[in-house]
Amino acid sequence: MAQGTLFIVSAPSGAGKSSLIQALLKTQPLYDMQVSVSHTTRSVRPGEAHGEHYFFVSRPEFEQMIAEGDFLEHAEVFGNYYGTSRAAIEQVLSTGVDVFLDIDWQGAQQIRQKMPASRSIFVLPPSTEELDRRLRGRGQDSEEIIARRMAQAVAEMSHYAEYDYLIVNDDFDLALSDLKTIIRAERLRMSRQKSRHDALISKLLAV
Numbered sequence: 001m002a003q004g005t006l007f008i009v010s011a012p013s014g015a016g017k018s019s020l021i022q023a024l025l026k027t028q029p030l031y032d033m034q035v036s037v038s039h040t041t042r043s044v045r046p047g048e049a050h051g052e053h054y055f056f057v058s059r060p061e062f063e064q065m066i067a068e069g070d071f072l073e074h075a076e077v078f079g080n081y082y083g084t085s086r087a088a089i090e091q092v093l094s095t096g097v098d099v100f101l102d103i104d105w106q107g108a109q110q111i112r113q114k115m116p117a118s119r120s121i122f123v124l125p126p127s128t129e130e131l132d133r134r135l136r137g138r139g140q141d142s143e144e145i146i147a148r149r150m151a152q153a154v155a156e157m158s159h160y161a162e163y164d165y166l167i168v169n170d171d172f173d174l175a176l177s178d179l180k181t182i183i184r185a186e187r188l189r190m191s192r193q194k195s196r197h198d199a200l201i202s203k204l205l206a207v
């Protein structure tokens with residue numbers, strides 16, 4: 001069986017990458033995929049659940065996991081650690097299921113180096129004003145945190161050209177449709193199709 005594809009999705013905080021990934025997952029079973037649940041040392045937001053949105057751990061616990069080589073990638077973002085567990089990803093990909101990583105540019109660079117077959121997508125907001133509106137509209141972060149995220153947005157966006165695909169998330173449905181098109185095209189790559197259609201190809205080529 002062909003391995004699943006690892007899709008990296010990055011964007012400045014508030015551009016809408018989590019919303020796009022969640023909307024995409026609702027289109028299953030058409031799209032057979034999972035979203036990776038990261039570990040983080042940031043505090044829990046209202047409505048978030050341990051093991052569902054993140055695995056919330058302490059700084060010493062996270063540092064212990066780094067020392068034990070548990071992460072495929074990890075980075076410090078907005079003053080907190082975030083990381084992707086190696087074991088969870090490798091197991092799921094081996095079953096042919098695609099995995100989505102909602103991670104920052106630092107993590108994306110690490111994954112590209114370790115897994116060249118991964119595909120990366122950058123999501124841009126339509127404007128700085130709209131990014132600010134979305135962060136505020138989400139209603140989950142303090143003024144201080146919003147200011148910090150807005151200040152970091154240009155640094156995150158300056159890495160857009162390192163990615164394979166670019167989506168502007170202005171009209172949500174259009175951006176979602178772009179995301180689906182990318183997934184569909186990647187699934188139609190020869191490397192995936194060949195092993196999937198082995199039996200058919202053998203029959204068609206038999207003389």
Ligand SMILES: Nc1ncnc2c1ncn2[C@@H]1O[C@H](COP(=O)(O)OP(=O)(O)OP(=O)(O)O)[C@@H](O)[C@H]1O
Nearest residue numbers: 013014015016017018019134137138169170171172
């Ligand atoms: N196209 C859109 N038009 C208007 N609002 C949007 C659009 N896309 C997302 N939003 C809203 O913007 C807010 C931020 O979206 P979301 O939480 O998905 O961003 P994010 O990029 O995942 O942020 P973070 O990196 O902080 O997790 C949410 O309230 C979401 O509903």
Ligand SMILES: Nc1nc2c(ncn2[C@@H]2O[C@H](COP(=O)(O)O)[C@@H](O)[C@H]2O)c(=O)[nH]1
Nearest residue numbers: 013038074075077082083084102103104107
């Ligand atoms: N390098 C990684 N970045 C990650 C991971 N999980 C999330 N993130 C990024 O952190 C910021 C902030 O997320 P928030 O949930 O606190 O708003 C955002 O850009 C995420 O993409 C990870 O495992 N590794």
